[in-house]
Amino acid sequence: MKLPYDVSPLHVKYPQGAEKQLIKAIANREVPGGGLPMDVGCMVHNVGTAAAIYDAVAFKKPLVERVVTVTGNGIREAKNLLVRIGTPYSDLFAYCGGLKESAGKIIMGGPMMGLAQFSIEAPVIKGTSGLVVLDEKQSKQRRERACISCARCIDVCPMGLMPKLLGAYVKHNMIDEAENYNVLDCIECGSCAFVCPAHINLVHLIRYGKSQAIKRHKKAS
């Protein structure tokens, strides 16, 4: 049977796993700004979700465990583990040989989009796809400098946004202007902040701008 889309392996590039990028790469369809995959006839589930749906439907098994990747320079042995939800991170680290002396920051999720964690006693939740343990050197906060208008952030943005402008608008609490420049379309991939030579935390600003815009919408409705 010939499928109406390309099923050959995708190029390794970041961010390829985001649903809008996957839909473009596989089906060559573009989800409109502010839209959803269903607007272009698509639905995207990751493998873990698909397996959990199968377990629930076929075996009436609720979501009680998930696969968690434990990795990074600060962990002794990187592993993929099948873990009960609610297990504290400290148990996972112990199973992976423990943290190295040089361990710095712990990130829940991937290195680009994950969230820093404050305690190794935090539990695995259904969204804990991975734990990345950075070493001290990688965890150092770099000093932010003034924007030099190099446009690198614009070049790398997979959503065609202007991160420099969005960050500046949010900094000055100009949320309406940020929304006019599609702040809500940001997928928080982190690419803009990663390439910024001035070390401006663009994702942090944009994430805050999105939360403010959503708050305003909720208040108005």
Ligand code: SF4
């Ligand atoms: S990458 Fe950084 S310095 Fe360059 S334009 Fe964007 S915000 Fe400014």
Ligand code: SF4
């Ligand atoms: S995080 Fe930056 S690069 Fe990624 S989608 Fe948002 S604005 Fe674009």
